[in-house]
Amino acid sequence: MALAQLRLISFRNYSNQTVTFSNKLNLIIGRNAQGKTNLLEAINLLATTKSNRTGNDAELIKWSREKGSILGKLDHTEIEMIIEQNGKKYYINRKLRQATDLIGKFLVVFFSPEDIRIISGEPILRRKFLDRLLAITDKKYLAELSKLQRILKIRNKILYMQKLGKEVSDLSIWNKQLVETGSFVWSKRLSALAILNKILTVISKKILVNQTLLLTLRNNLNLKTEELADIKAKYQGNIDRLGSLEQERALTLVGPHRDDIQVEVEELIG
Incomplete structure (x- = not known):
């Protein structure tokens, strides 16, 4: 399955942002420090349940907010991750699930200079x-x-x-x-x-x-x-x-x- 849409709420520098993807090639372009890397991190996080940048969940939440969320829409599936100060909760089609249930729903190959x-x-x-x-x-x-x-x-x-x-x-x-x-x-x-x-x-x-x-x-x-x-x-x-x-x-x-x-x-x- 492919990721068709992504919604970020109180995630990193995003207050409330929805991004719709093409089923072909997608290019993410922007100035420095505008959130390009944060967007990629959110996609990777939703696919693997782990951040490639931090092990501290609190760092993923926008400053001064209590919690954040990442919502992804696939072909016929909706997956959501609620990020709180002390951990994460996972939902598939609005039903509470385990982290392992999200892994493999859609595949991501993520590479950064740190790799x-x-x-x-x-x-x-x-x-x-x-x-x-x-x-x-x-x-x-x-x-x-x-x-x-x-x-x-x-x-x-x-x-x-x-x-x-x-x-x-x-x-x-x-x-x-x-x-x-x-x-x-x-x-x-x-x-x-x-x-x-x-x-x-x-x-x-x-x-x-x-x-x-x-x-x-x-x-x-x-x-x-x-x-x-x-x-x-x-x-x-x-x-x-x-x-x-x-x-x-x-x-x-x-x-x-x-x-x-x-x-x-x-x-x-x-």
């Missing part, structure tokens, strides 16, 4: 980039990724309590969940990079001479296969091997949360 940090910045930026791509194309991935983050938080707390010598719940329960969920995330990431590399090979032939871009998932298991059973077996073995060290550091040392995506230029032969 060069995906290449030059820290690993978490590259993980987030790949996770956003997978989240909008695979709802199960989004659910499993959220589950993984909860498991890691609980598991790290248990490890910390164990380090203090306190009696806590059995870690093996969380180890099993970590292996199941983490292996799924790893498998999906490896599969996605394989697809992206095929696309990059085609694109590289058009813009590079005898070279291609290659994306590699760097992980602390040195995984090469996408087979779930193989990943689970290797993951469980490493958790067993590093158990005492994890207790000593009170930290989960192995998992998708420590991944990096390596971007290389590879020479083509022949």
Whole structure:
């Protein structure tokens, strides 16, 4: 579905603005500091539920207003985001929904000059980039990724309590969940990079001479296969091997949360 109309109320520098889009090419032209970037941010926010510029929802609301909203009209669907000082609410056709229900309603590719940090910045930026791509194309991935983050938080707390010598719940329960969920995330990431590399090979032939871009998932298991059973077996073995060290550091040392995506230029032969 395509975004046909956007209405901004008390969002950034907009008091009440409605924009109608063509189903072909749209150009946004204006002087500096007039709200072009804010308009693009609103579109991206409605598509992904996340701002590419801030993690503080209060910054999205126009100065002196209590709340703001973004309303988007698609072919036969109306989606709305109410932004309040302490969070957001989401509606589809005026019915209250979860944030995950908005993701994927319409697809957005957003690029800004700051995105060069995906290449030059820290690993978490590259993980987030790949996770956003997978989240909008695979709802199960989004659910499993959220589950993984909860498991890691609980598991790290248990490890910390164990380090203090306190009696806590059995870690093996969380180890099993970590292996199941983490292996799924790893498998999906490896599969996605394989697809992206095929696309990059085609694109590289058009813009590079005898070279291609290659994306590699760097992980602390040195995984090469996408087979779930193989990943689970290797993951469980490493958790067993590093158990005492994890207790000593009170930290989960192995998992998708420590991944990096390596971007290389590879020479083509022949």
